[in-house]
Amino acid sequence: MSQNTVETIAPWVFTLAIFAVWEIACRLFGVDPFILPPPSAAFAAMAQYWGPLMRHSAVTLWTTMAGFALAVAFGVALGLIVGWSRTIYRGLYPVMIGFNCIPKVAVVPILIMWFGIGEVPAILTAFLISFFPIVVNVATGLATMEPELEDVLRALGARKLDIMLKVGIPRTQPYLFGSLKVAITLAFVGTIVSETVGANAGLGYLIALAGSNFQVPLVFAALILLAIEGIAMYAVFAYIEVYFTRWAFRSSMSAAT
Numbered sequence: 001m002s003q004n005t006v007e008t009i010a011p012w013v014f015t016l017a018i019f020a021v022w023e024i025a026c027r028l029f030g031v032d033p034f035i036l037p038p039p040s041a042a043f044a045a046m047a048q049y050w051g052p053l054m055r056h057s058a059v060t061l062w063t064t065m066a067g068f069a070l071a072v073a074f075g076v077a078l079g080l081i082v083g084w085s086r087t088i089y090r091g092l093y094p095v096m097i098g099f100n101c102i103p104k105v106a107v108v109p110i111l112i113m114w115f116g117i118g119e120v121p122a123i124l125t126a127f128l129i130s131f132f133p134i135v136v137n138v139a140t141g142l143a144t145m146e147p148e149l150e151d152v153l154r155a156l157g158a159r160k161l162d163i164m165l166k167v168g169i170p171r172t173q174p175y176l177f178g179s180l181k182v183a184i185t186l187a188f189v190g191t192i193v194s195e196t197v198g199a200n201a202g203l204g205y206l207i208a209l210a211g212s213n214f215q216v217p218l219v220f221a222a223l224i225l226l227a228i229e230g231i232a233m234y235a236v237f238a239y240i241e242v243y244f245t246r247w248a249f250r251s252s253m254s255a256a257t
Contacts, residue, residue: 023040056205059202060202063126067127068130071127075132078135082142109198117199122202130190137172142171142172174245181241184233185230
């Protein structure tokens with residue numbers, strides 16, 4: 001069996017092994033389904049409530065991607081501004097760190113008071129929790145440009161803007177696409193937090209509703225669907241990262257082959 005084949009099937013094997021151990025442990029130790037339902041109960045609930053699960057999953061995916069799109073636009077723009085000047089970098093960086101340290105769950109009630117219960121607070125929470133990694137990585141990619149390289153380019157007549165457009169921004173691509181994989185998972189966290197606190201649709205709302213009705217298998221069914229959505233979106237951006245920054249991975253790819 002080739003190395004590529006092993007790497008392809010490994011995630012499926014490990015996932016099935018985790019579900020098998022989970023199922024066996026629940027049955028072997030007689031765990032109460034109210035405490036921890038076996039995967040079979042979760043998948044049975046998924047089949048039983050397939051329609052509502054799909055409807056709420058679509059809402060969560062939409063709000064997450066909307067907040068993530070805002071985070072990308074705002075994060076890249078702010079990252080370029082922060083990375084443009086070391087003075088701006090040093091001035092804004094402490095402010096951004098302080099803002100990022102504020103628990104977003106504490107901000108959700110404020111957003112609900114401002115915008116009401118619905119999708120807007122979830123979109124904004126996903127945005128607030130996911131833009132920081134993008135800003136940091138883009139700014140770091142620009143701020144860590146070698147001074148010697150800048151000196152050579154200036155000696156050749158390049159302006160600050162030319163250096164930014166032709167060297168700085170392409171150089172930040174591995175940082176940017178690497179941060180997108182982190183940010184998309186955080187965006188899902190932000191959406192679920194907001195939907196759990198106050199919403200009328202979405203997987204977070206469904207989890208809170210099912211939990212209050214003691215439908216624990218349905219809670220785990222929603223969690224499994226949420227994990228599937230997160231893994232799928234992470235895989236999409238991992239593919240985009242390799243596609244656009246293949247030049248940054250060529251040494252490791254050649255070594256692997």
